Amino acid sequence: xxxxxxxxxxxxxxxxxxxxxxxxxxxxxxxxxxxxxxxxxxxxxxxxxxxxxxxxxxxxxxxxxxxxxxxxxxxxxxxxxxxxxxxxxxxxxxxxxxxxxxxxxxxxxxxxxxxxxxxxxxxxxxxxxxxxxxxxxxxxxxxxxxxxxxxxxxxxxxxxxxxxxxxxxxxxxxxxxxxxxxxxxxxxxxxxxxxxxxxxxxxxxxxxxxxxxxxxxxxxxxxxxxxxxxxxxxxxxxxxxxxxxxxxxxxxxxxxxxxxxxxxxxxxxxxxxxxxxxxxxxxxxxxxxxxxxxxxxxxxxxxxxxxxxxxxxxxxxxxxxxxxxxxxxxxxxxxxxxxxxxxxxxxxxxxxxxxxxxxxxxxxxx
Amino acid sequence: xxxxxxxxxxxxxxxxxxxxxxxxxxxxxxxxxxxxxxxxxxxxxxxxxxxxxxxxxxxxxxxxxxxxxxxxxxxxxxxxxxxxxxxxxxxxxxxxxxxxxxxxxxxxxxxxxxxxxxxxxxxxxxxxxxxxxxxxxxxxxxxxxxxxxxxxxxxxxxxxxxxxxxxxxxxxxxxxxxxxxxxxxx
Numbered sequence: 090x091x092x093x094x095x096x097x098x099x100x101x102x103x104x105x106x107x108x109x110x111x112x113x114x115x116x117x118x119x120x121x122x123x124x125x126x127x128x129x130x131x132x133x134x135x136x137x138x139x140x141x142x143x144x145x146x147x148x149x150x151x152x153x154x155x156x157x158x159x160x161x162x163x164x165x166x167x168x169x170x171x172x173x174x175x176x177x178x179x180x181x182x183x184x185x186x187x188x189x190x191x192x193x194x195x196x197x198x199x200x201x202x203x204x205x206x207x208x209x210x211x212x213x214x215x216x217x218x219x220x221x222x223x224x225x226x227x228x229x230x231x232x233x234x235x236x237x238x239x240x241x242x243x244x245x246x247x248x249x250x251x252x253x254x255x256x257x258x259x260x261x262x263x264x265x266x267x268x269x270x271x272x273x274x275x276x277x278x279x280x281x282x283x284x285x286x287x288x289x290x291x292x293x294x295x296x297x298x299x300x301x302x303x304x305x306x307x308x309x310x311x312x313x314x315x316x317x318x319x320x321x322x323x324x325x326x327x328x329x330x331x332x333x334x335x336x337x338x339x340x341x342x343x344x345x346x347x348x349x350x351x352x353x354x355x356x357x358x359x360x361x362x363x364x365x366x367x368x369x370x371x372x373x374x375x376x377x378x379x380x381x382x383x384x385x386x387x388x389x390x391x392x393x394x395x396x397x398x399x400x401x402x403x404x405x406x407x408x409x410x411x412x413x414x415x416x417x418x419x420x421x422x423x424x425x426x427x428x429x430x431x432x433x434x435x436x437x438x439x440x441x442x443x444x445x446x447x448x449x450x451x452x453x454x455x
Numbered sequence: 456x457x458x459x460x461x462x463x464x465x466x467x468x469x470x471x472x473x474x475x476x477x478x479x480x481x482x483x484x485x486x487x488x489x490x491x492x493x494x495x496x497x498x499x500x501x502x503x504x505x506x507x508x509x510x511x512x513x514x515x516x517x518x519x520x521x522x523x524x525x526x527x528x529x530x531x532x533x534x535x536x537x538x539x540x541x542x543x544x545x546x547x548x549x550x551x552x553x554x555x556x557x558x559x560x561x562x563x564x565x566x567x568x569x570x571x572x573x574x575x576x577x578x579x580x581x582x583x584x585x586x587x588x589x590x591x592x593x594x595x596x597x598x599x600x601x602x603x604x605x606x607x608x609x610x611x612x613x614x615x616x617x618x619x620x621x622x623x624x625x626x627x628x629x630x631x632x633x634x635x636x637x638x639x640x641x
Contacts (some may be wrong), residue, residue: 091556102496126499182531210500269479270522273487273494354519359520431500 094168098273099295102451103241103263104129106274107197108137109167110242114249115285116195117314118168120157123174127199131171151176155183155196162192163304165291167249167282170415171197173265174215175206184258185224187307191321193252196230199257199268201339202431204244210431213267213351216408218260220380224316227318229293229325231332232380234350238272244281245376246277253286262379264404266352266433267367277430311435328381331404335383339365345447346390350376350404353434360439369447370395382412391420397450398422407428422450457573463606466522468509469554474593477508477619478531481597483608485615486514486539492498494522507536514606528602531596533575552599554592563604570599572607572641583634584625591634598638606638 101109108130119138125170131147133437138145144161148154154170160194163167172180178427198219202212231251232360233244241263248259308314326364339361340346347356354375364371374390376383390396398421401410410425417423424446428434465482469475476497486493496511511524519523528549532538536557538551545551556576562569575592583591589614594616601612616635620628 098487100480101495208500219527265499266496266522269497269499271483272522273493329469354523355519358518433521435525436520 094209096276098275100271101274102129102269102271103235103238103267104199104239105133106276107163107241107245107261107263108133110245110277111145111195112137112141113279114167115280116167116169116249116283117141117283118166119144120146120148120154120161120198122148122154122172122176124173126201126211126247126268126436126440127141127171127173128351129269130197132197138221139200146398151179152183152360153191155180157182158194158196159190159192160217162187163190163292164193165256165293167193167253167285167290167335169195169197169245173199173201173209174203174212175201177215178218178288181218181224183224184230184415185228186227186378187258188224188228188230189226189254190304190322192258192304193249193256194258195248196258197263200262200264202429209265211267211352211433212429212431213353213404214406214408214429215262216379216405219260220382220412223258223390227264228257228321229328230257231255231277231301231328232378233259233261234373234376235261235263235267236381238267238274240349240377241267242274242276246280250283251332255324261424262351264352265431278339279293283361295422301317311420314437329384332378333381333383333385335386336373336377337386338373338375340372340374340394342395343370343390344395345369345371345378345385345400345443346396346398347371347373347400347402347439347443348376348387348409349373352380353402353404356434356436358440359436360402360443363382363436363440364447369444371447373441376409379409382416384416387413387416393418396421398424398428398446400424400439400446402426402434405435422446460604462604463514463528463529463604465512465529465531466509466524466527466544467512467531467533468507468537468541469537469593470471471506471508472589473508473533475508475533475593478541478593478597479512481545481612481619481641482600482606482618483512483514485612486512488611488615488618489514489607491516491610492519494519496522500640503506509537510569529600531600533592534558552596552602559581568603570603572599574599574638577637577641580633580638581633583630583637585630591631593627594631594634595638595641598635601641602639
């Protein structure tokens, strides 16, 4: 995720940094609807888009916004929408249509605690929604999981590029903590929208020079629909083989592997250091994308590594843990540390659980 | 203050409108300009709806884990509510800077350094107010923090103030500078 020619670091909120980075990635179309804790993102776009001859529309609803995204994407535009958990849920139908019509687009989710209206405080409760069922039917989205304001800025550019490469929606799965906090960020270089991929299927008008074409998600004939589903899932397999990304932190000799993404990975990293200070060889795998999930990184720690147990850390009741369970498949014990309601895990509490799991695995091994 | 400065964790707290978040931004920017890792995290939850406001700031030589400050070395409390809420959270050897313009307050801990002064009142008495007449007690308290800790160089603190003031408010730079100088001089 290295980018050339970075500017000097400046202090920015995650919500503002991701918005500016989207514009720098060539995005000139944004459709949204207000909801805390992502409001600074839309507010930033309302100010900046007119300055760069872009389009900002505050839609009549989240459903309206995602369908405007569909329209803009069908016209070949690099397009963005953002919301927070309940608002993203409202976009589900449109995201499914985007996937079914093979339309590139980026959706930012600044997660808040649920279910329901829940709270405006940070959460990671939308892991299932993002990775398993972002809408109805069989499809996937690329799901990026930034952990710093810098990664918020870097990943939105990656998300646009990959969405364009694979012709599918990509989600930035962030949360209220990362959206609201300020950190130093070196913004990526400015990309001319003219340098973004141009698609020959884009609906930009025939001007009497070519035959009409269509972008559609309707496949009335069963064989036709199944064929497109099979084709898309073959692509998903290629993505799983090629696009997994994870940060490996102190895993080389680690007995206990913490698995955490996004904001909770920040705390989990501190906890790994605390556990190391207490004499437990701990390490962390941090998925940079949660779909595709970094199966290979985790598997390498079991088959060729020193792992004796896994601890997942999430600001949810335990969602990503199911992907770890699928991969580990009973080979090693898995424990799960969970906080919800907008509460953020504290390093000491996680470190205690690492030490507890270590003792259990040591006893089991003797 | 006796705690180490390699990893400085603090909270600023007060009522909405007292400039809590702005003062925090100046401090965090000074950390950034000093070439250090920084984070700034505002309270934006239910408490904000009750009119109070706080932010967590970390200035560190190492990458920052959670930006939420739980065990602060420093609290800057702009009202009694914030003093009462955060006084016990300060680690031994830490620092409490509190404004007692409205309520008289007394230090309750002798294992921390206590600086109690009517900053807002003093700002008001010295014509240090914003365009709406709100006294700039916040910048006086940043000055007091600098005097007590020297957490950055004086030039960097001034540059941090310059960078933190939004373009539409550049007219307020000089009065903020004055407030900062008053705070450093107390």
